[in-house]
Each structure stands twice: as structure tokens, then as C-alpha cells.
Amino acid sequence: MPQDKSVVSPAQREAGHDGTGEIGFTSETMVQTEKLLDVTGLSVAFATDRGAATVVRELDLHVAEGETLAIVGESGSGKSVTALSVTRLIDHTGGHISGGRILFTDRSGRQRDLVAESQEAMRQLRGPEMAMVFQEPMSSLNPVLRVGDQIAEAIMLHQGLGQAAALAEAQRLLEHVRIPEARQQLQRYPFQLSGGMRQRVMIAMALSCRPRLLIADEPTTALDVTVQAQVLRLLRSLQREYGMGLIFITHDMGVVAEMADRVLVMRDGVKVEEGDAVRVFDAPQHPYTRTLLNAVPVLGSLGDATLPLPFPEAGRAAEPQATVRTDIPPVLEVAKLTTRFEVRRRFRAAHRIHAVEQVSLRVRHGETLALVGESGCGKSTTGRSIIRLERPEAGEIRLNAVDVTRLDREREEQLRRRVQYVFQDPLASLDPRLTIGFSIAEPIRTHRLLRGEAVERRVHELLRLVGLLPEHARRYPHELSGGQRQRCCIARALASEPSLIIADEAVAALDVSIRAQVVNLLMALQARLGVAYLFISHDMAVVERVSHRVAVMYLGQIVEIGPRQAVFRDPQHPYTRRLLAAVPIPDPRRRDHSIELDDSEVPSPLRRLDDPPIVAPLVQVGEDHFVARHRVGGLY
Amino acid sequence: MIDYLIRRLVGTIPVLLAVSLFVFLFVHLLPGDPARLVAGPDATPQDIAAVRADMGLDRPLVVQYLRYLGQTVQFQLGRSIKTHQTVAELIGERFMPTLLLTVFAMVWSVIGGVAVGVLSGVKRGRWQDQLAMVLAISGISFPGFWLGLLLIDLFSVRLGWLPTGGYESWQSFVLPAFTLGTGVAAVMARFTRSAFVEITAEDYVRTARAKGVPERLVVWKHTLRNALIPVITLTGLQFGFLLGGAIVVETVFAWPGLGRLLVDSVSYRDYPVIQAEILLFSFEFVLINLIVDLLYAVVNPEIRLR
Known part of the structure; x- marks a missing residue:
């Protein structure tokens, strides 16, 4: 691949680009002639029952000292396998390198082919010469x-x-x-x-x-967005300090734009495109790269539009989502909902977790209210309390104008019918031993909506509604892809004809292109059936697409709530601003490293019994736009 | 940690109470009148009534239970119907041999089982693994009494290396302890292997390799310690199996322990002894599991520090 970049010798690099002695870090596209890592024709195979399955094919890549190469791709593209192959950790996972060379220049300047090195030699390289950071910091x-x-x-x-x-x-x-x-x-x-x-x-x-080469495999995927911003910045500054080559593996185009000098796009084990980051974002050559980039929700892309807008799809113009019914009472009204958990020590309550603290919100028919915030802010507990999976301590929950906090068992069952839940992990929320059809039919049978053959017809209808085929009814969850499984969960949620669906991080676990499709599906269903969503998410860019209104949660309280356009364009609470500023923007030219992010952590909602949090009414700042002006805790 | 300890200790109380209630009712639920049994076959109705009053059997069941509980706590366990010794004395004599036997069996089976399990886990799919797992399956499926007889035949009768039975020198421990521990060792080996293989796939084992930790340390430091957490739980449960096995093994090797005492008592319907033994076995089982829970906390900091 031809690249017109200035070639800088190591000596020049020492002195800075222009030789003035000032280190020229202004140019992110610093490239050297000497390749730290030079992989050619790499193929990796795994032994399976049906013979060897090749998961990486004829891959070429190279990284220089001080350079960042981002490997991008969706799940199954072979990007992690590539990383494990370079360190030869692949040998321990049942895979083997079936072809190619991995040339690595070690500290002494000797170029070694890592494919031919012994395990013991590799062990001595791992650590001092090359190191890895993995996705799940807990399990790692x-x-x-x-x-x-x-x-x-x-x-x-x-x-x-x-x-x-x-x-x-x-x-x-x-x-x-x-x-x-x-x-x-x-x-x-x-x-x-x-x-x-x-x-x-x-x-x-x-x-x-x-180490001279650092391989980071989705290092920030499991982290909250403000924490992600902190970790990315840290990695960047350490890379400069150590002059390391960095291979950054991710599925997140925003993160790529933040980090990469060069980008390598992989799909099904093959490189589809490689090039300078700015070039790949500006003028993607391969159709797959274009699809990938189109599917990325870009924060701020809706601008001043007031209504949500589906992702653009080939051959169809996206219609604004004008589905909110203001002529009838709201489907859900929550007032001063409070859910706390006691933490016992020495057999008595010593602390309380203030998971949800006097939360008030309403959702109209056909409306999407997004509940955003970082882990532990109480957004999921709010959702669970509404459907009474958690017992709220206080507050009112009105569903279609009926207070559901004081219902008998039978009425509660009816509530469950009217409010359905879609969870983050579709595989975990479908019973692996039941067919898809059975799972979807279950709510129909439980609520005795239909009987006999009508149930099956309804299941087929629901499957078509979510873009699947009636044949899928006979399959088991493991036979479907992640996106198909989430469609099944949506079909199941729709089975009892709910007026409200609580979608708890429902698209978070999906690949970008699938995520866009599922978001569009949710919006199409809203337009067609008039269903309302309480859309719980940490992903601000997706939230911007889907929601009519947004509520920002922090330490169990709503700190800002209002029309999406107002909250995103003119955020009033400092925490909302911090949250929005931390979202990586998928445009390498808009990366701005000068913004100082604070390294503070979100404090714990755990408090002593005699130390209740301050709660005060929100202050109106615009039409339907309210913000907390009291001290919530932590920095705010 | 102290919380945890107190919680566990308090948790054992209802278990022990439930066991004592069961043991108490045991005599009342069985067909036959204990008073008649105590009084002997030639007793007149007056004799039986006298015995009944003497034993307090004419009082309400609740009162009887409370009295039984009170006596038990003071080790007043009654007298054996067969030998007329006090039950406490009888059990005292037989306690040590069984304790030593089970402890030896436990020690070798845990060490041996875990070692074989780790070997299998490291060499999984290769001949060492397959051989070990064949042995383990055999160990589980072999009936204890038959294995004991085979061993006696080989090592005592044919080779004359070890005594056929009895409770004397250290040699007399070898065969019974081996026989008793075999089943447990086999279960341990299989369980350790699967726990080990599972942990091998964990991300932190990959991390250890990624920082260049030698394979030996990957196995013993990073994998085994985590794999031991479920193994320790199993160890406590297996102890119950050992107590049950002791009954068979002691009979085969003429071992003067609690197991054989129980077998003898059952055939003589010596209820006071049976009651006391069941209570004792339950108590030991609860105690061992308490120790196991504490060990669990030692290995797993998450339990210890929460």
C-alpha cells in the first residue's frame, strides 16, 4: 500500500521532526523506515471436529516504534486471534499458525521470526519486549x-x-x-x-x-465512557513516553479515531483495507469499511433536529420518529421512586446503597425516554423497580394511570403483561434448552392471550415482525447469531402486546452494523405499534438517535431531564457535559488532546445510615428541561 | 472474617438441632416399644410400665425431647442394651481408631487425588490423562469391600507384607486407609481435573502467560490455587462418604472402630448406641464442613475480606 509520509530516522525522532530539539508530537502520523513488527502472510487455524478451520488468512501488517496501528473489525473477524498469534499465546488456545512470518526486531536489534521461536524463547520475549492488555480487567x-x-x-x-x-x-x-x-x-x-x-x-x-510493543485488545470496551476517556489518554501518553509500538484492537470507530495513526480493517479473517487513519475515515475504499463507518452513531449528528431519526439504510429514506401521543395520558409516570439496599455488617445494617433516590419521570405512549449514566448510577435498578423486580422503598409508579405499587398478585400479573423487558445479553436471557418458538410463545400462554394453533400463528407473525422467518421458531438460541437472538428477545417482549418496553442496554452487546439494524427495528416497531421505550443505555451516540427525551442519572438521582435536543445541544448539568465530552468522536481530525480530563472516579452510592444524600427538586431551565442545582455528591 | 466465622458457627446450630430431633424421633418412629426392648423379652406389663416411667417415656414428646437434648449436651447418652456399658464409654473406646483411619484416608486421597487431577489437567488429551481417568473411573466404581478383600488376598495372604486386619502397628493402617480413600481420591482426581481445565481457560491465566510467567508457575501459582476453591468444597462433602465407607472397611479389616460398632448395634437393635453414633457422625460432618468453609476463606480473599 503506497503511503506518502515523511520518513523520519530514529536520530531525527530523538531530536524532534525539525531538529530544533523540540519533540514533534504534533504529527500523529510519525512513521519510520524501521519496522518493529512486520507480519507477512499470516494464517492461523483452529482444529475442529470437521478439520482445521482457518480464522486468519494471509494477513500482512506492520508497526513501527512509536506508531499506533488500530485493527478494526466485528466479532469473528480474527482481530483478537491476530493479536494472540503475534505473542504466540495462540499456542495455548488450541490454535496454530499455519503459515506466514512474524518478524520482530528485538531490543538488541536482531530481527527474529516469532513463528519459528521456541515457547521458552517466546516466554522471555513476553514482558520485556511485547506485552498485552486485555478487554476484561476483572477476569484478566x-x-x-x-x-x-x-x-x-x-x-x-x-x-x-x-x-x-x-x-x-x-x-x-x-x-x-x-x-x-x-x-x-x-x-x-x-x-x-x-x-x-x-x-x-x-x-x-x-x-x-x-515493552517495545504493546498490544491492547479492546482495552476500554468494558469501561464506562468517562473512564474510557481516561484510559485512552493514559495509554497515549505512556506510548509517547516509552516510544512503544501500539497495536490497538477495537470494534469502536470512535476509539479508532482517537488513537490510530494507521487503521487495518478486518473481516472474516482477511484484511479488507489498510491505510492512514484520516484517509480511511475520509475516503474508505472498501464497501465493508463504508458500511462499518455508516453504522457508527456519531454524537451530534442529529444537530438541531428535535425528533429521533433511524440510521440511514440503503434504498430507504429515514423518517423522523413522530410517534409521541400527547393527546392521551402518559403510559408511565414515576414519582419519587426510591430503592435502597442495606449492607449488613456484624448482623446489623451499617450502610445503605442509595441505588435509586427520588426518581421522577414520565413516558408517553409512543415515546422513547433514554435513561443514561455510568455503571452503578442506578439506571438498571430504576428499570427493575418499575417492573417490581426490586421492591421500591417509596414512591409512586403509575402505569396507564393505575398505581401499581399497591397491587394484588393478579393485577401485578397484568402489569407484567403491559410492561416488558429486553436485556443486554440475548444469549443469557433465552433458555438454551427451549426453542425460540417456545420462548416467544411463553408469554402468550402465561397470560392466556390465545390458545391452540392461534399461538403458533402469532409466534410466526411476531418473528416476521422483527425481521426473522417462521422457520426460526424451531431453532435453539445457540443456532442463531447475536443480532438474531436479540430480535427473538424483542419478539418475546412484544408477544404480550405491551405498551411499554424497558430496554436495558439492549443493543450494547451487539456489533456496530447489527446494532444499527436493531436500533432501526426498535424504532420501526414504535412507529408501527406505538410502543413506548424506557431505553437504558450508557451509549450517548445511540441515545441521541433513538430518544425523544433523555434523563441523566448520577449516584441514584436524575441530575438532568429534558428533550433530547435540549440536553445534547445545551447540557446544563456539569455531569452531563462531562459525559458528552468523554464520548469518542469517529473523526481522527477532530481529536483534541488538549482537553484535560479529570482522573476522578464516580463515587460509590454506598452511604452510612446517618448520612443520607441531599435530594432537592430539579430546577426548570427550559421547556420541559429540568436540572439538579443541589449538591448530588462527588464532584457535583 | 470474624463476621463470616460467627455466621458459619451460628449456621451450624439449626443443623445440629434438626439432626438431634431426627435421631430422637428415630426411636419413636420405628415399630416396637423401646420400653419393652429395654425391659427384655420376659418382662411383665408391670415391668414394662415401670421401665417406661423410669425412662420418661410416659411424658409428652416435647418434654422427652428437651430432656434428651439436655442429657446429650452433658454426654449422658444412656447405656448399651447389649453390653450395659455406658454409651459414652463405648464410643470413647472406638472413637480414636475410626478418627485415625478416616484422617489417614482423607489425607492420602486429597493429596493423591489433587495431584493426579492436576497431572491430568496439564496433560489433557494425552496418555497420562487417559490412564489417570481410567484409574479414577475404576476407583469410583470399585465396591470398597471387594477392593479390600482383593488387597488382603494380594498383600496379606500371598505376599505376607501386611496384616489382614486388626488395629496394632502402622502396617495395619495401610490397607484399610488405602481402601477407604480410593473412592474419594478418584472423585477428587476427576473433579480437580475439570476445575483445573476450566481455570486454564480463564483470562488471568492468559495474562500470566502474556507477562512471561514460566509454565510451572502458571500451573501451580495461577491455576491451581483458583482450581482448589471448588475442590475444597468437595472435600467437605466427601468426608460424609468416608464416614459411610468406614462402616464397610472396618468390617472387612476387623477394625475396632465406630463403623463396626454401628453394624453390631444395628444387628442387636442397640438403640442408644445407634442414636449416639448417628448424632456423632452428623456432628463430625458439620464440624468438618465448618473447617472447610474456613479453609475456603483462606484460599479465597473475596470471602475473607467481604
Whole structure:
């Protein structure tokens, strides 16, 4: 692939681009002649019952020192397998490299073909020469070992330091990745740290031996958006400091735009496109890259439009979602809903988790209200309390003008019929031993809506409604793709003819192109059936697409609620602003590294019994737009 | 940790009460009149009535139970119908041999089972794994009494290396402890293997390799410690199996322990002894599981620190 970039020698790099002695980090597209990693014709296969399955085919890639290569693709594209192959960890997962060369220039300047190296030689390279950061910071840290010992382990192994010296170095590293009270943190176990902290620990561990190549496999996918922004910034500054080559694997185009010098797009184990980041975003060559980029929700893309708009689809103009019924009473009205959990210690309640604190909201027929916020803010508990999966401590929930907090068992069943839930993980929420048809028919039978053959006809109708075929009724969940499974869950939710669907992160686990399709499906169903959604999500860009109104939650309280356009264009609460600023924008030219993000953590909603949070009525700032002006906690 | 300990200790109380109630009712639920049994076959109705009053059997059931509970707590377990010794004395004599036997069996089966399980897990799919798993399946399916007889035939009768039975020197421990532990060792090996294989697929094991940890440490430090968490739970449950197995093994090896005492008592319908033994076995089982829960907390910091 021809690239017209200025070639900079290592000596020039030392002195900066222009030789003035100022390090020229202004250019993100710094490239050197010398390739740190040069992979050619890499093929990787896994042994299966039906012979070897090749999952990566004839892949070429290269990374220079100080350069960031983003490998992008959806699930099953082979991007993680590629990363594992470069470090030869693939040998431990049942896969093997069936062809190609992986040339790596080690610290001594010797170029080695990693495919031919022994496991022991590879082991000595892993750590000091190349390191990895993985997606799930919780499961990637050993739960029974202290954080300090886990970092010190690599230092002792590769640098021959004693335990005390290694722990001191570990503490220095933790400070370097900006973990507060690093000394105390050394003694803690992974489960005692927050997600963002754990990922910092992972990064500290990966960097402990100053590797020259860092492979980060979806390092921020499991993190909240503000934490993601912090971790990305940290990775960037550490990369500059260490001059590392960075392979950044992700499915998130926004993150790619934030991080990458070059982009490599993979699909089904094959490279479909590679090039300079700006070029790939501006003028994608391959149709798949274009599809991928089109499917990415871009924050701010709706501008001043007041109504939600489906994603553009080939051959169909997107119609604004004018579905809200203002002529009839709202489907859902929640007033001062409060759900708390007691934390017992020594057999008495010592603390309370204020999961939901005096939340008030309403959803009209045909309306989508998005409930946004970061993990632990109480958005899911709010949804669960409305459908009474959690017992709220106080508050009113009116469904079609009926107070449902004081219902008998039979009436409660009717409530369940009118409100349905769609969860994040479709595989986990479908019974693996029941057919799709059975799962969809279950609510119809439970609520005795139809009987006999009519049930089957209804199931087929529902399947067609969500874009599947009647044949799918006989399949089992594992026989379907992730997107198809979520369509089944939506069909099941629709089976009892609800007027409100609570969609709890319903599209979060799906690949971008699938996510766009499912979002469009939800919106099409709303237009057709007039169903209302309480759309619980952490993804601001998706929320912008689907919602008529938005409620932002923080520490169990709604801090801002109003029409989507008002909240996104003119956010009034500092937390809303912080949340929006942290969303990565899928445009490499709009990346702005000068914005200082604070490294603070969202505080815990856990409080002492005698220390209740301050709750005050929201203040109106615009038409239907309310914001908290009282001190909620943490920074705000 | 202290919370956890107190919670576990308090949790054992209802279990023990339920067991004692069951044991108490056991005598009343069985056909036949205990008073008649105690009084002997030639007793007159007056004798039986006297015995009944003496034993308090004419009082309400609740009162009887409370009295029984009170006596039990003070180790007043009654007298054996057969030997007229106090039950406490009888059990005292037989307690140590069985304790030693089960402890030896437990120790070898846990160490051996875990070791074989780890070997299988590391070499999974290869001949070492297959051989170990064939042995494990055999160990589970072999009836204890038959294995005991075979071992006696080979090592005592043919080779003359070890005694055929009795409770004397350390040699007399080898065969019974081996026989008793075989089933448990086999279960342990299979369970350890599957736990080990499961942990091997965990992300943090991959992390360990990604930072260049030698394979030996990946196995013993990163994998095994996590794999032990479910294994420890199993160990407690298997102890019940050992207590049951002791009854068979003690009979085969003429071992003067509680197991054989129980077998003898059952055939003589020596209810006071049976009652006391069931209570004792239950108590031991609860105690062992309490210890296991505490061990669990030692291995798993999440339990310890929450």
C-alpha cells in the first residue's frame, strides 16, 4: 500500500521532526523506515471436529516504534486471534499458525521470526519486549493474588529484582498510571478495585518491563465512557513516553479515531483495507469499511433536529420518529421512586446503597425516554423497580394511570403483561434448552392471550415482525447469531402486546452494523405499534438517535431531564457535559488532546445510615428541561 | 472474617438441632416399644410400665425431647442394651481408631487425588490423562469391600507384607486407609481435573502467560490455587462418604472402630448406641464442613475480606 509520509530516522525522532530539539508530537502520523513488527502472510487455524478451520488468512501488517496501528473489525473477524498469534499465546488456545512470518526486531536489534521461536524463547520475549492488555480487567487479573504481587511477579521474573525492590517498582508504576494511594493499593485484591482501576493495574503490569510493543485488545470496551476517556489518554501518553509500538484492537470507530495513526480493517479473517487513519475515515475504499463507518452513531449528528431519526439504510429514506401521543395520558409516570439496599455488617445494617433516590419521570405512549449514566448510577435498578423486580422503598409508579405499587398478585400479573423487558445479553436471557418458538410463545400462554394453533400463528407473525422467518421458531438460541437472538428477545417482549418496553442496554452487546439494524427495528416497531421505550443505555451516540427525551442519572438521582435536543445541544448539568465530552468522536481530525480530563472516579452510592444524600427538586431551565442545582455528591 | 466465622458457627446450630430431633424421633418412629426392648423379652406389663416411667417415656414428646437434648449436651447418652456399658464409654473406646483411619484416608486421597487431577489437567488429551481417568473411573466404581478383600488376598495372604486386619502397628493402617480413600481420591482426581481445565481457560491465566510467567508457575501459582476453591468444597462433602465407607472397611479389616460398632448395634437393635453414633457422625460432618468453609476463606480473599 503506497503511503506518502515523511520518513523520519530514529536520530531525527530523538531530536524532534525539525531538529530544533523540540519533540514533534504534533504529527500523529510519525512513521519510520524501521519496522518493529512486520507480519507477512499470516494464517492461523483452529482444529475442529470437521478439520482445521482457518480464522486468519494471509494477513500482512506492520508497526513501527512509536506508531499506533488500530485493527478494526466485528466479532469473528480474527482481530483478537491476530493479536494472540503475534505473542504466540495462540499456542495455548488450541490454535496454530499455519503459515506466514512474524518478524520482530528485538531490543538488541536482531530481527527474529516469532513463528519459528521456541515457547521458552517466546516466554522471555513476553514482558520485556511485547506485552498485552486485555478487554476484561476483572477476569484478566488473578482473583486470589494481591495486585502488588501480580505486578511484581513480572518484574522479578524479567529484571531479576528481589521482592521488596519489585514491589517498590510496582508502587512507582501504579503512581505512574495515576492510581491514588498506590502504596495501599498494592495490598488489595482485584475485586476491591473499580473497573477503571483494574484496567490501570493491567496497564501498569503490561508496562512493568518497558515493552517495545504493546498490544491492547479492546482495552476500554468494558469501561464506562468517562473512564474510557481516561484510559485512552493514559495509554497515549505512556506510548509517547516509552516510544512503544501500539497495536490497538477495537470494534469502536470512535476509539479508532482517537488513537490510530494507521487503521487495518478486518473481516472474516482477511484484511479488507489498510491505510492512514484520516484517509480511511475520509475516503474508505472498501464497501465493508463504508458500511462499518455508516453504522457508527456519531454524537451530534442529529444537530438541531428535535425528533429521533433511524440510521440511514440503503434504498430507504429515514423518517423522523413522530410517534409521541400527547393527546392521551402518559403510559408511565414515576414519582419519587426510591430503592435502597442495606449492607449488613456484624448482623446489623451499617450502610445503605442509595441505588435509586427520588426518581421522577414520565413516558408517553409512543415515546422513547433514554435513561443514561455510568455503571452503578442506578439506571438498571430504576428499570427493575418499575417492573417490581426490586421492591421500591417509596414512591409512586403509575402505569396507564393505575398505581401499581399497591397491587394484588393478579393485577401485578397484568402489569407484567403491559410492561416488558429486553436485556443486554440475548444469549443469557433465552433458555438454551427451549426453542425460540417456545420462548416467544411463553408469554402468550402465561397470560392466556390465545390458545391452540392461534399461538403458533402469532409466534410466526411476531418473528416476521422483527425481521426473522417462521422457520426460526424451531431453532435453539445457540443456532442463531447475536443480532438474531436479540430480535427473538424483542419478539418475546412484544408477544404480550405491551405498551411499554424497558430496554436495558439492549443493543450494547451487539456489533456496530447489527446494532444499527436493531436500533432501526426498535424504532420501526414504535412507529408501527406505538410502543413506548424506557431505553437504558450508557451509549450517548445511540441515545441521541433513538430518544425523544433523555434523563441523566448520577449516584441514584436524575441530575438532568429534558428533550433530547435540549440536553445534547445545551447540557446544563456539569455531569452531563462531562459525559458528552468523554464520548469518542469517529473523526481522527477532530481529536483534541488538549482537553484535560479529570482522573476522578464516580463515587460509590454506598452511604452510612446517618448520612443520607441531599435530594432537592430539579430546577426548570427550559421547556420541559429540568436540572439538579443541589449538591448530588462527588464532584457535583 | 470474624463476621463470616460467627455466621458459619451460628449456621451450624439449626443443623445440629434438626439432626438431634431426627435421631430422637428415630426411636419413636420405628415399630416396637423401646420400653419393652429395654425391659427384655420376659418382662411383665408391670415391668414394662415401670421401665417406661423410669425412662420418661410416659411424658409428652416435647418434654422427652428437651430432656434428651439436655442429657446429650452433658454426654449422658444412656447405656448399651447389649453390653450395659455406658454409651459414652463405648464410643470413647472406638472413637480414636475410626478418627485415625478416616484422617489417614482423607489425607492420602486429597493429596493423591489433587495431584493426579492436576497431572491430568496439564496433560489433557494425552496418555497420562487417559490412564489417570481410567484409574479414577475404576476407583469410583470399585465396591470398597471387594477392593479390600482383593488387597488382603494380594498383600496379606500371598505376599505376607501386611496384616489382614486388626488395629496394632502402622502396617495395619495401610490397607484399610488405602481402601477407604480410593473412592474419594478418584472423585477428587476427576473433579480437580475439570476445575483445573476450566481455570486454564480463564483470562488471568492468559495474562500470566502474556507477562512471561514460566509454565510451572502458571500451573501451580495461577491455576491451581483458583482450581482448589471448588475442590475444597468437595472435600467437605466427601468426608460424609468416608464416614459411610468406614462402616464397610472396618468390617472387612476387623477394625475396632465406630463403623463396626454401628453394624453390631444395628444387628442387636442397640438403640442408644445407634442414636449416639448417628448424632456423632452428623456432628463430625458439620464440624468438618465448618473447617472447610474456613479453609475456603483462606484460599479465597473475596470471602475473607467481604
